[in-house]
Amino acid sequence: MRIKILPLFLVISFLFIFFIFFKGLQNSNIYSPDINNEKDIPFFETKILNTNDKVNSKEIFISDKFYLLNVWASWCIPCKDEHPYLMDLSVQNNIEIIGLNYKDNDKNAKNFLKNMDNPYKVIFLDKDGTIAIEWGAYGVPESFLIYNKRVIKKIIGPLNKNSYSEIINLIK
């Protein structure tokens, strides 16, 4: 009796392993952490590029308005790729684009904007990168769509056609 059960058991367990591997194949193996969409925006205080005035985030992000917080730097090459999309967004009248200048030096940042045009309404400075960490940014560029003091969408990496039209749909 034992001999009959053992092969059966083995066959079943191997079939089970086959099933798991088969299922596993269909899963994407690229790790993407869960992004809690509806998260309150973190509070911060920092200086503004150009004027060096102190601001805090509460003064900037008002309730019933859309904002796009864009983390950028002059040394970041993909930031140049997404720049046209930011320019397009900046002419939309129901959204304001806020820059977060990440680990940059002021001179380079100003040059960058002079050469490429400035889509930002206001630019915060994040010299040591801590504000970006507070926001949960993985790197530059990254953009957070904000409404009612909540992050409703996070775009990792440069903006592209898809994410651009997604934003346009969301802010309609």
Add this chain to the structure above:
Amino acid sequence: MASLIGFYSLIFGLCLSFIIIFYSVRNFKDSMVFDNKIIFSTFLQFFFVIVSFLGLILSFVYSDFSNETVFNNSHTTKPLFYKISGTWGNHEGSLLLWLLVLTLFIFLFLIKSKDQSKKYRILTLLFQQVIIMGFFIFLIKTSNPFNYIFPIPKEGLGLNPILQDPALAIHPPILYLGYVGSSIIFSSTLAATSLNYISKEWAKHLKQWVLISWIFLTLGILLGSVWAYYELGWGGFWFWDPVENVSLMPWLALTTLLHCILVLEKRLTLTSWVVILSISTFTLSMCGTFLVRSGILNSIHTFANDPERGLFILIFLFCLIFLSLFIFFFFHKNNDKNVDSFFWLSKETSILVNNWFMMYFLSVVLIGTVYPIFLEVISSEKISVGPPFYNKLIIPFLIPFLLAMAIGPKLKWIKSDLQDKKYLILFFIISFLLSIFIIKILNINFLLNTILVTSAFYLFFITLRDFFTKKFKNLSQNISHFGFSLLILSILFNNIFSNEIITNLKVGETFQSEKFKINFENIEKRNDQNFLAIIGKLKIESLNGNIETLRPEIRIYNQPNITTSEADIKTNLLTDKFMTMNFIQNQDYFNIRYQVKPFMIWIWFSVLIISFGGLLSLLQKRYEN
């Protein structure tokens, strides 16, 4: 042109499989003598695969970008050496290498097994042909290395720079000789089981093949580890990465098999162990191929994430598993006469003890590797299993394992009594005192470390003494065990004594620590054939006035445009000084990692000793024959 020849050679090779099977089946039934046509066709098949392989190499050498594989993995500015090694540095080419090793081994098997029975040889060939056909179809259908692209691109996409390393260029062929070489063990065990052919002579004959696979597998893993150390620049040699694990699992099974087959050869017991281990070694190799190639795990070896490929290997793998299960349960007759009658103190028992330890290590590695996949499918939860898991589960069990390894070989077959008891005890006390002394002067007082170092020293001294007392009896075993003790000792000391400093420095700045200071003298640029190197020059001055200059590099490759950091390593007998340098974005600072790693070279050296033991055993057997 070369691609075209290569492709048609593959088709011919597949056709020859059918011819070989036809001849073999006819020969199996009809005549008494072995048909030489079979050997000839096997050779022809091997020849066609070689032609195909050479075709691919030539396409790489001449940068024939009309070939898709070449286009994806090569570039005209690449040095010739890496053009050639790029042949197997990709999915398609490496599968062609699989096929090459498969056909090579069956051809060698047929030549070398002339004294075995005809039926056994033919059946082994048939099983091997099943595997070979599977891979032919896999290659031609889903991963053809000779796909044609039009219009012909002017330039290729280039080889991933971290694969452009001498150790990695020879790592795949050597590893494959071991990995794929285990296929012949699989086929011949299935053949022997179905024919009830298992005997002492068979064990002796199979042992050679086990040894060959084992030696190459050991060296292959060593090369992979050397590459990780010198090229990845993480300052370690083993990361418990799934890819490393899938090469370790067949190694553990193969090492256990090697020990079991010794028992089978001398005492004709443990046959079930031998059969199961032979099957599982090859199955684990296949399973490893599946895990790293299908894209189910993410790693450097995942060349392409094509689900169709993964599915093919998966189905093929399980067909082989079910075939072997079928043969095992329906044909295997357990002719162990004295399974349950092992005397507790005998060589057989000690080998059984070794087996169970090995199986334990194997299951830890297996679970650590595949459990995340299971968990994700069942509960869609993602976890990653890292070094702490393996360290906690494996290290404590190394202690009894090492002690058993020291005493086991001293026992005699059947029934034994321990001789030289006082030496065994004396050596244990010496090792214990020595490790207490070492641990004490370094102020790291962990009980676990002391016991671990003690048992490693114990094995070290016992095997060392055996070189003198036993003269040349069992020399190969002694060498390998000695190498293993050296390996564990080096790894332990390497872990305990390693030192690391991470700092950001500008050119001209100095970093001061208690034991040494690092002075960043200058950087220079150098243009190489396919990369631009930025070389830092850092002077390290230790307290006793020793000055050493290290030159870590940052390499910016042109195609693909990737930056890698090349560690500079100063090696001497006792320690490695290891330094890497990295950019920090938009700043004058460089990130400097400086590590002092003792006994690194002994880790490599001891693995060489271990495999040398295997080589010696192989040659000795030849000599006796």
